[in-house]
Amino acid sequence: MSFVQNFPCFSIVLCMAAGILSTPMKGKHARYVTLAAVTLVSFMSLWTLWHVMSAGSSFVYTMGRFPAPWGNEIRAGVLEALMASVFSLVMLFSLIGGMDHIFRNIDDTKINLYFILVDLLLSSLLAIIYTNDLFTGYVFVEINTIAACGMIMIRRSGRSLIAATRYMVMSLIGSGLFLIGLAMLYDITGHLLMENAHAVMTELVYAGEYSIPLLVIISFITVGLAIKSGLYPFHSWMPDAYGYSTISSSSILSSLVSKSYIILLIKIFYRVIGFDNIVNSKIVNVLFVFGLIGMVMGSVSAIMAKDIYKMIAYSSVAQIGYVYMGIGLATEAGMVAAVFHILTHAVTKSLLFLSAKGLNDASGRKRVFTALQGAAFRSPLAGAAFLVGSLSMVGIPMLAGFISKLLFATAALGAGPKKVLVTLIVLAVSTILNAVYFLHTVVRIYTPVEIPKEYEHVHVHVSVGVAFALLWLIFLNFAMGMMSQPITDLIQTGIGMFA
């Protein structure tokens, strides 16, 4: 066993240790510990990715002395390593880009607590991605939920408390359903490790036993995780949670936290229940329909939003709809498109949130659109970043969003005859709606305006950290748009390794 194979385990425990060590520290020092940990985790994840790519196969890492059906395990394939790398990089950039605002928005006595939450959040994201054990998945889903809730409410204002409460209620309903599903799954299979549970599951399906509990299990797990990731009718916590928390939290929550549940769901679909059984249970059609509704309704709400953060938040609702639509196509191409869109959305949404914060700072911290007019001239880098992010979300060639829309359209052509037309139409409608609200904002921020008197003397200072984060995220967007073939190949191999 080569030393690289220890890295997934090391990165999970390293994040936890960073969180524990940040407890007695001051905020300033905790910041360095966290940044160092996240950077190290990014390197280790990239190295793991390189290792599994060159080895051409996934590996299983026993967490302790006992092998598969008895002890805990984590597993790293191409898809897991890719996700871990992108997630830790996006987290790093979100933290660096929002660092000034963390120190501005949070009480001095609580800054180190914020970094504890961030560390544990990253460890739970990694564990959810790498897990090969259903119950480990649930434990870290719990950590993920509590940490995300803390990150929303740490900014002390009435609105963020309401948002956190809403998030908690919705998220706990999701966790509850997921846990009931897992308990029943254990009851009929007798295993918690994914591979063993899958083996028993295949036998059960072949023998036709326990078909009703199986259906209930599939629907509880799917609905629970869909609620947690904010699929359309369950999205009501999103706008407030993303709109009123500190900017790093918004960016991390929208681009990473809600996606981690989707990854867990995909993993359970492939590695526990079996994708054929999922398709036969018709649950994918439910996801497909709600995904389509979400794509349209999210965009319509975004058009009606009066404040830039809420607009971006509603746009997230639409993008989650895209991902579930891709899963709902029930083909491998659809799944590849969905996973690619998870990555696209992660790098784009964090860029949009960070640049929106820059524009907002250049407009006297007002968030309504009328105040943002001409903001791109007052803060050129944030304006350019917002432009790139918007164009990518709309789906302009050379940017990441174009590729994911192309993949969705291609996947739709290969899906069942009932789904082709409706997918293509909704995709087109949703793209037009995306263009309406994003380009409307872009036109507005690029409309010259006389600088109002009250902030004539305000000097907009873009710190090195913000510039670094924005430029990297812009670069990632272009890279994913122009070098998409290797990435889709990676995703394809990764999904192939799941089965």
Next chain:
Amino acid sequence: MSRIRNDYENSLWCRLVRWVNGETNPFAGKMEMEPLRETEVVGDSVFNPDRLDKEKVEQYVEDMGRNKEMKAFRILYNLASVSLCLLLIAVLLLAVSWMPVLGDPNGPNNNEVSRRYVEQGMEESGAVNMVTNMILSYRGFDTFGETCVLFIAATCVIVLLRKNEEEIENARETDWKYEPKPDAILQKITLILVPVIFLYGAYIILNGHLSPGGGFSGGAMMGAGLILYVTTFGFHKTQRFFNEKTYDAVKVGALSLYSITMIYYFYTGANEIQNRIPLGTPGDILSSGMILPINIFVGLEVACTMYAFFALFRRGGM
């Protein structure tokens, strides 16, 4: 030949341009409007007349007597939620009636997994208590995560309830109201009870690998002892031996030692290096390898967290 329009103001394009520029007001001409009134600052509080109007409007809208639609919606909403719950109950009952019978010796749960836990647990992990073997040794990673859930829950409570300097000063002034009166009977009994509770908690933690119990339950008991002490003698006396610094030190110490133990266990286990922690003779107090220290770490963490929850809810600090 195109014709020059003289009603450009009303054309679709012009309206679009004005909408893009944010010049149009959809309510202009359709509603009676008055300009925003100035906010007044009275002492510390800001008086905003528009805010007041908004509250009035909201009250009016939510007044059930007047608003028929609202009333109908509330009734529909309650009906929908009740029927959803009933549906969920029905689905679960249906599913449960098809599930394997609980305790069936041939059921899917009684497979090679539980068999190995029961039959070989003692010789492989060294603890007589099979549950402890399972949660701390076979599935140690899950329990490590579970301890982190406790840690992060405590962090979130601190985020929500920790007061800043000024508020703590204010709290101190009003604290005498809540501080217990010196009650001779209560204090005497507490002095007898608290050592016994602590001793029993420590016994449960240290015997976690031999008898039912372990870090979580024993720690909760020690936390209860601390809470009993503080409710009887007040925070001033408790702070002499347990304040925020002690809390941080114990918590950080216990958790970092726990993570070091776990990473050693994972690393040696996965790389098949020989584990140098001796297992000892099952049944002895010093046996079962790393299970005993982990129980102690978990117990300390749980005891501190229990007390911290109480102190934070009570006065926002320790």
